[in-house]
Amino acid sequence: TDTRPTLFTGAAGILGRWLRPRLAEKYGRLRSSDVVEFGPALPGEEIVITDLADAAAVDRMVEGVGRIIHFGGISYESTFDRILQSNIAGTYNVFEAARRHDAGPIVYSSSNHAIGFYTRDDRLDASVPQRPDSLYGVSKAFGEDLASFFADKYGMDIACLRIGTARPDPTDVRQLSTWQSYEDLLRMIEACFDAPKLGCTILYGVSNNDRRWWSNELAPHVDYRPQDNAETFAAKLIPDGDKRDLNDPAVKYQGGVFVADGYAPKR
Numbered sequence: 001t002d003t004r005p006t007l008f009t010g011a012a013g014i015l016g017r018w019l020r021p022r023l024a025e026k027y028g029r030l031r032s033s034d035v036v037e038f039g040p041a042l043p044g045e046e047i048v049i050t051d052l053a054d055a056a057a058v059d060r061m062v063e064g065v066g067r068i069i070h071f072g073g074i075s076y077e078s079t080f081d082r083i084l085q086s087n088i089a090g091t092y093n094v095f096e097a098a099r100r101h102d103a104g105p106i107v108y109s110s111s112n113h114a115i116g117f118y119t120r121d122d123r124l125d126a127s128v129p130q131r132p133d134s135l136y137g138v139s140k141a142f143g144e145d146l147a148s149f150f151a152d153k154y155g156m157d158i159a160c161l162r163i164g165t166a167r168p169d170p171t172d173v174r175q176l177s178t179w180q181s182y183e184d185l186l187r188m189i190e191a192c193f194d195a196p197k198l199g200c201t202i203l204y205g206v207s208n209n210d211r212r213w214w215s216n217e218l219a220p221h222v223d224y225r226p227q228d229n230a231e232t233f234a235a236k237l238i239p240d241g242d243k244r245d246l247n248d249p250a251v252k253y254q255g256g257v258f259v260a261d262g263y264a265p266k267r
């Protein structure tokens with residue numbers, strides 16, 4: 001097993017704040033990073049404030065680490081310039097520094113918005129072509145392509161998690177399909193690092209929801225066993241059933257509001 005520290009980018013983010021103490025406990029030495037200040041450091045933790053767009057700073061941050069959990073970046077739609085810096089250049093800088101320093105395996109937070117233009121009637125596995133629903137989704141599709149390239153060209157191991165909606169509880173009808181509990185997300189990260197070989201593996205970050213749209217059957221080498229199911233919240237969330245307008249783009253497409261935001265196809 002790898003005794004080098006584990007690097008965690010995006011440690012001050014919404015998912016990062018929950019994952020950080022658990023990753024520190026699981027993997028011991030943790031090098032946590034974000035672009036904003038946070039702290040204090042946990043036992044065994046080293047905090048490095050880094051802008052992922054700064055290639056030299058990312059190179060220093062990655063030097064000496066083993067496993068990488070790359071969750072840093074913008075997690076919502078933004079301007080192309082901001083997405084370009086933090087998600088596109090940022091992910092390139094992390095993967096390229098990992099190649100140079102022989103770090104890895106890498107678990108990368110992709111997103112369901114890389115495939116958000118599939119409809120709620122579509123059922124997806126890891127082989128479907130990407131269908132990004134936003135510039136944010138395009139940046140996640142780029143990160144997946146970059147993972148494929150670094151795996152094929154340099155033999156690196158990178159798991160891309162197309163996370164659905166990771167939050168404490170599901171809060172709307174869509175999330176009955178897309179929800180991933182925090183505990184299941186952590187199980188997925190651990191299962192990736194326990195896999196014998198990742199290459200470039202695409203996984204859907206989703207709990208064992210009755211209404212899930214996505215299958216991980218093409219990644220049997222990752223022993224992910226989700227324990228939670230959004231359906232346990234269904235009766236409380238929609239006591240009178242699903243009353244939504246099924247033609248509303250935010251309802252019709254898997255990406256939800258990321259699709260509907262600015263949606264204006266010319267006919």
Ligand code: 15L
Nearest residue numbers: 075076111112113164165178
């Ligand atoms: C994401 O990628 C976002 O980061 C998150 O805030 C949620 O909106 C999630 O997708 C989702 O699709 O529910």
